[in-house]
Amino acid sequence: MCYSAQVIEAYDEYCSEFGADIEIEAFAKLYGMKLYDNRIKTTHALDATLAIEKRDKFERIRDAVERHKVQQVAKLGQELVDQRERLAKAEFALTRKSTKKATDDKRIASNKIERALEKLAELQRTELKASDSRIFPGYYVPVMIVEDGKKVVRPMRYQCRIAGSSENFDTRFPGTYNARLDNLDGFWRKQFGYTHGIAIVTAFYEYVTTATGEKAVIEFKPQNGQSMYVACLWSHWVSTGKDDLYSFAFITDEPPAEVLAAGHDRCIIPLKRKYVDAWLEPDPQNLDAMYTILDDRERPYFEHLPASQ
Numbered sequence: 001m002c003y004s005a006q007v008i009e010a011y012d013e014y015c016s017e018f019g020a021d022i023e024i025e026a027f028a029k030l031y032g033m034k035l036y037d038n039r040i041k042t043t044h045a046l047d048a049t050l051a052i053e054k055r056d057k058f059e060r061i062r063d064a065v066e067r068h069k070v071q072q073v074a075k076l077g078q079e080l081v082d083q084r085e086r087l088a089k090a091e092f093a094l095t096r097k098s099t100k101k102a103t104d105d106k107r108i109a110s111n112k113i114e115r116a117l118e119k120l121a122e123l124q125r126t127e128l129k130a131s132d133s134r135i136f137p138g139y140y141v142p143v144m145i146v147e148d149g150k151k152v153v154r155p156m157r158y159q160c161r162i163a164g165s166s167e168n169f170d171t172r173f174p175g176t177y178n179a180r181l182d183n184l185d186g187f188w189r190k191q192f193g194y195t196h197g198i199a200i201v202t203a204f205y206e207y208v209t210t211a212t213g214e215k216a217v218i219e220f221k222p223q224n225g226q227s228m229y230v231a232c233l234w235s236h237w238v239s240t241g242k243d244d245l246y247s248f249a250f251i252t253d254e255p256p257a258e259v260l261a262a263g264h265d266r267c268i269i270p271l272k273r274k275y276v277d278a279w280l281e282p283d284p285q286n287l288d289a290m291y292t293i294l295d296d297r298e299r300p301y302f303e304h305l306p307a308s309q
Contacts, residue, residue: 004136005230005250005268006203007043013200013227018276020144020151024057026246030140030155031064033243035071041139042155044122045132072123079116083109134205137177143232143248145197146280156197156234157247162190163235167242178266179233181253181294185287188233188249193284197232197248198276201268205307208263217307218262222300228270231279231294251294262304270298 014020027050034040050058050065090105135141140155159177161169169176184192203221222228234248254260255267271279275293282290 004134004205005199005201006130006133006205007135007141007199007201014142014144014151014153018144018151018198020153022057023152023154024061026154028060028064031061031068034068039138041136043133043135043139044125045128046140046142048126048128048132069123073120076116076120076123080113083112083116087113133202137174141199141248143197143199143234143246144280145195145234151280154246157245158249160191160233160235160247160249161237161245163237164190165237167239177249178252179249180266181251181269184233184251191233191235193282193287193290195234195236196279196282196290197234198271198280199230199232199248199250201228201230201270204268206264206266218264218304219307220259220262220264220267220302220304222270223303224300226300228268228298228300229273229276231269231271253294256299256302258302258304267302269294270300272296272298 015022030040030042031050034042047065047069050061051069053062086105087109090102090109093099093102094106135158137159139158141158142153143156144151144153146152159170159174160179161167161176179188179191203219205217205219207215208218209215231251232248233251234246237245237247250268252266253269255264259267271293275296278289279293
């Protein structure tokens, strides 16, 4: 299964390569929701990319990103005040008598202060690292789809909740960030042939068991350095009194030899550029054509190295 991936936030590639439009309202709404829902996760790279986007049409998104950053700085500032007060009380108590409570308070406060300072530094950091684009299940990702005959890029959660399901679908089916190729016309029958998407990905990551029996996270990256147009299925979930949810899953299949040899048994499916348009506008009466697209995929050689932090 695709444990995590490195996605591209460069909207110019979606726009110039495919003629897609950015769903401004959807991105602005997402960051507005982040102000009151801490379950919404985005990458540091996405935040930073939107924060410095100077085009007028991005103004609402830029403002929403900045409001969220200000909110997070204020929360972390208050956390530092609270924990420094807790630390001072614990240290004073320890000068009078050594107790388990005071010792624990000192340790916990010190750890929380350290983490808060690290988070503040991350919020202020402007130089991006490759790991800043790494997503995990639950993160919101730019995904290209077709709506009303036009290609658009909108943020979607990386873990698909199928339309019409109950809200607890996420906990009942926690692995729905991946859609197995051999189950597309089964579990995914309401999406396959109907709601297809593309995410531009540069690498993916998996937990593997090494020759020594240890668990490790491995980065798999095309040797040619090219981006991958990864096949996705998506769904638009609605429920009375709840925020709409757009969410997606990568389609995965059996891996190429080098991925299998590295210790993993699944792989995302990169599509050939010539098939992107047909993939995004499927004919549910001709699923064989969709299977042909998935079978005649790009087959890069995946270099694999321990993941950097």
